[in-house]
Amino acid sequence: MQYPVTVVASRPLSKQEHTTYLTMSTSSCQGLIENALSLSSLAATTTRHCATTSRDATIHRGRDCVDPSLPALCAVTKIEATLPSIAAQYTLGTLSDKLAHNLTDDVAMVNQKLAKLGSHVLARQQLYCLGGTTTDMPYHYAGIVWYAHSSLPLCASRDFCVLEYHNQVEVMDWQSKRRRGWIRCLQSVDVIGCPSLRASRGHIRSSMFRSGQLFVETDCPGMLTVYSVAVHHYNGLLPPGGAAKLMRREVATILKLEKAMATQRVLQRLRTVEPKQLQTATFRATRVHCPQCHRSRSWFRHQRACAICGEAVCASCGREWSVPGVTPAAFVCLHCFCPKGMAPHLGVARIIFCSHFARRLGKNEQLREEHVQLDQLDAAVHGAELLGRPERNVETARVPHTQRLGRTVGTVVVALLRH
Template structure:
């Protein structure tokens, strides 16, 4: 028997998220259903890894165009001929300090607590979420089904969206280059039906989306990150609004390095030194990381992990809720903190800025993006290419271009399965206060102007705003 939303727990449209804990009641999946979900997850994983790797313009069906650059993050927009109708395709590219070996601990959400923590600290647009099924849980692979409800990029002007998707997280090797990815593909689940009538949530379609991490051969300890988003908002939302929503989510990738550092410091076994073991700040005249001269005692900070003294820009104050305290940690120790029973992490030279973020050289070798007359740009970060970024380092053997055999695109139609077990705990997340209708319209018009929208159309929309017609028309999207 399939149990969905009962009459006693079915929420009304007026009820705000988060949903009650007993809203979803997943039933046990049949072996056939489990097999089909796992096949969908693995095929979507392979498609994501292939499409996100560097390819030449003639090999890749997606033609990327640089949309915006924010510090070390670049956001590209593209057109995917294999995506569902009215889909928008966005790609975020950056680099972070870390290793493939630690990614399962940082980004594998095999527990609901980890899934909640990630959404709460990294994705501000997630207003509710649930973990529905765990299909595969091995050290090498995790596959499960999850649900998320998302706030619109301009609150109040577009209905909230939700998605039920199967997720696959595991390591891969491509032409000798190690990588790790987390993919998402929309599926239909009986215990999580369409909530348009019950809650006014429009079920969006997610296809070939997720995170892909690859080692950078020229920079040991650095990972190239691509965050590919391919989604259709459905409903009456136009394609430009879908692109705006995905651009906003892709920009969150710029905070991934900070999230990783915080998770490392929160890990069990990380040792914090007592005050008596810290290096006296008066004994240091230069920062232990950037070697800049320290002026006055107020500009000197002790790292709570290694005990050394840094300048203000080479450290950051972290609140460790596990230890219930605020601590100052240098930018090196937030990448490789000392553990109980272990020695200090050996300081290694790297292209690191005072802020602690790597001077990225995000390069997709032979990428499909190029500097043609159509405005396309090469996939690099901060305009730094690999040769210039590693000019001061020993030359290494160039790695072979990343490529993979062409895979036929998988169907983007969600699977429909029967599903249920004990109801999982739902995540109750904070919803930010909404802006007034006029403020939301002004914010939307500003976003459109940044995207290079037609000035004549913007003037027409501004006139509609003055008469109040624009708010009424957008609320039905």
């Protein structure tokens, strides 16, 4: 089947239906926020890594806050962006234009499309527009949208008729601090104007509940915490574990968003660089050690100079970018591609592990100090016992610490009774 396809609603919505869908969208957003915060507090079941941005995402598995019979997944990660830039990335008009015209000439546009929708999204079409941006709500959108998703090999593709809602929100974090955020909520709805397409196109109609993305500001300016939630119910036949695999694929797509935004920034900066600078960037001065991976230069590990900052790094610490209209390919280091992505950001699982390790380390240090004190006390007591005795070799065979501990405590008790 050729994509994108065109799906047109058969009839307009009434005012009552319009109001009902808007009310449903706000309640679904509340459920998405509850799912994101409750699932992220659970222990991480797995992690996903993006090698391009050096970013990790922890995936948490749990149950839906409204319907506990539905399994839910949540991916938590960080992203270097602002709320307006995130809202612009998910603008409906931009996505519809890219999918409708099938723009494959510009690499940035293709990467952007795959990052925001996911490579598993086959088609997307707006059926009804319930509301757009206003002066009071510049990042608002509400509409009924049809999606087509690819499934597992040898399985039929799935389609969704969902209520998509974008808006700014305020989230109360675990520190009881209000933080600004932006939400993209997806909630399946039954629309008479969009019946099942299984007979005509082979799609199996599935459902998603209180799913989407939640972006929340952090204490670090320009850094957002991202929660990607998936509560899907796939109808039809799937192999064992197939639904969980599809949901993990859905939530892990959020890692590609920062990659797409970083690609946009790099290509915009490379368009301002002169072609002569791109050609001579490779012949700049080199370093003995790579400033990013700190590995030494050798015959088998050559270095290249970044076309943006001019720093000499290993060839594996960057990649080439083809700028439209510029003949030579430009080499860009990972630091210029995603500056804050190079610094390790601890996920929830890592924080839990580190805190647990710190507690164990603290207990070990405390036990070690107690052992040292007992050894000193043991030596002092035995030194007192040796006073007045004939001189002999004090170094004897080592005895287990438990025996020494019992002997020391017994000696101290006897000494106290004597006094």
